[in-house]
Amino acid sequence: MAAGSRRGFGNTERRKNAKTGKTTGWRARYRGPDLGRYHRSFTTKIDAEAWLYAEEALIARGEWVPPDQRVARVTVTLNEYVGANIKIRKLAPRTREEYETYVERFLTHDELGGKSLRAISARDITAWYSRLQEHTGTTMSARVYGFVSSVFNAAVRDRLVDHNPCTIRGASEAPRRSKKTIATPEEIAEALLHLDKRYRAMILLAAWSGLRSGEFRNLRRRNVDLVGRRVVVDEQVQNLRGQGKVVRGVKTEAGARIVHLPASVIGVLETHMSEFSQAGPDGLVFPSRIGTPISQSVLHKVWNEARQAIGRPDLRIHDLRATAATQAARTGATIAELQARLGHTTPNAAMKYQAAVAARDAHIAVALDDFITLPVDLTAAKKRTPAPDARKGSRRKATGGKRST
DNA sequence: AGGCGTTGTCGACAAACGCA
DNA sequence: TGCGTTTGTCGACAACGCCT
Numbered sequence: 354m355a356a357g358s359r360r361g362f363g364n365t366e367r368r369k370n371a372k373t374g375k376t377t378g379w380r381a382r383y384r385g386p387d388l389g390r391y392h393r394s395f396t397t398k399i400d401a402e403a404w405l406y407a408e409e410a411l412i413a414r415g416e417w418v419p420p421d422q423r424v425a426r427v428t429v430t431l432n433e434y435v436g437a438n439i440k441i442r443k444l445a446p447r448t449r450e451e452y453e454t455y456v457e458r459f460l461t462h463d464e465l466g467g468k469s470l471r472a473i474s475a476r477d478i479t480a481w482y483s484r485l486q487e488h489t490g491t492t493m494s495a496r497v498y499g500f501v502s503s504v505f506n507a508a509v510r511d512r513l514v515d516h517n518p519c520t521i522r523g524a525s526e527a528p529r530r531s532k533k534t535i536a537t538p539e540e541i542a543e544a545l546l547h548l549d550k551r552y553r554a555m556i557l558l559a560a561w562s563g564l565r566s567g568e569f570r571n572l573r574r575r576n577v578d579l580v581g582r583r584v585v586v587d588e589q590v591q592n593l594r595g596q597g598k599v600v601r602g603v604k605t606e607a608g609a610r611i612v613h614l615p616a617s618v619i620g621v622l623e624t625h626m627s628e629f630s631q632a633g634p635d636g637l638v639f640p641s642r643i644g645t646p647i648s649q650s651v652l653h654k655v656w657n658e659a660r661q662a663i664g665r666p667d668l669r670i671h672d673l674r675a676t677a678a679t680q681a682a683r684t685g686a687t688i689a690e691l692q693a694r695l696g697h698t699t700p701n702a703a704m705k706y707q708a709a710v711a712a713r714d715a716h717i718a719v720a721l722d723d724f725i726t727l728p729v730d731l732t733a734a735k736k737r738t739p740a741p742d743a744r745k746g747s748r749r750k751a752t753g754g755k756r757s758t
Numbered sequence: 759a760g761g762c763g764t765t766g767t768c769g770a771c772a773a774a775c776g777c778a
Numbered sequence: 779t780g781c782g783t784t785t786g787t788c789g790a791c792a793a794c795g796c797c798t
Contacts, residue, residue, distance in 0.1 A: 642782080
């Protein structure tokens with residue numbers, strides 16, 4: 354017994370060569386729930402003890418069966434599991450695409466991907482993560498790490514591994530260098546002058562409605578209510594690899610919404626529509642020259658020139674959304690009203706007041722007119738082609754925006 | 759009840775590419 | 779050759795769930 358040791362469960366024993374007296378390995382033994390004796394040999398004591406712990410855990414969980422009756426565990430590689438896992442998960446097309454590129458770039462060609470799921474240790478992950486950081490930026494590293502971690506979490510749920518080896522603290526947290534900025538109404542007005550006429554109404558709309566780029570690029574004639582001075586946002590366009598532009602419902606249910614617009618914006622929009630928009634209810638309000646929804650890259654090129662021209666190269670398209678939010682806030686809109694206008698989902702009680710909030714949006718739009726600055730030629734264009742109804746009465750009056758349904 | 763990490767999703771930008 | 783598309787890469791926001 355000198356060479357062995359007792360534990361709470363089973364025991365380990367050193368094995369040595371009878372002639373030389375040298376240690377040849379370790380053996381672990383225990384008595385199973387069926388009172389049978391079970392043993393296994395290992396090269397190190399640590400491994401022997403680890404096995405005992407594992408067996409003990411099986412018994413504690415009621416999952417123990419005699420070793421010779423256990424089904425051989427199929428070894429699944431990380432690559433195999435990830436592939437299957439992505440297929441099963443419910444993901445938005447864009448996300449699926451994103452994840453597939455993660456796998457392609459950072460797993461299939463990496464030694465980690467070929468390893469058996471169960472064989473991957475925290476150390477393996479750490480090594481892989483530092484490789485990751487060498488090949489890509491901090492944000493991407495964090496995103497990919499977070500993704501792999503989520504895959505392992507799924508593997509844990511699938512009982513393929515006991516724990517998630519992704520244990521690097523904070524590694525999935527992407528550092529943010531927030532460069533949030535907004536434009537002034539004057540800057541917007543100036544930017545319009547540097548845009549092709551085709552794009553002016555679109556940018557104006559973006560800056561005062563807060564629509565997402567995917568939303569206004571896909572706006573259809575039927576979504577525009579000139580009389581009610583509002584647009585209905587229920588779809589957006591996305592660029593997907595291999596599929597070109599794809600139209601789908603908005604991001605969230607609460608994202609389907611009605612956004613009221615200031616009268617002056619509606620005026621510009623109306624003029625624009627008569628000149629550029631496609632015919633019919635499904636006609637694009639802002640078609641490209643060849644009649645497709647304006648693509649992200651085109652929008653970027655166009656906007657880039659304008660923002661350079663006004664000396665605001667830092668102003669991104671998405672910042673127009675923040676601009677719109679800020680202006681709406683100036684009218685005295687509440688948080689709930691702003692969220693509704695921007696299409697944020699509101700998990701709180703605000704939804705109880707949905708009707709009231711929607712009604713308020715019209716008032717916000719009316720109030721916004723006080724803040725708008727427009728280039729002279731756009732103002733003139735607005736007056737040349739007055740909208741029959743929307744122009745009646747003072748737009749300052751709170752009753753101006755909301756009309757019938 | 760708010761902070762915080764995780765997970766899902768979309769936008770921004772730029773270079774390569776394709777077509778009339 | 780100009781204009782728009784496709785693709786790759788990275789950045790950022792938002793929802794969610796957990797923890798305190």
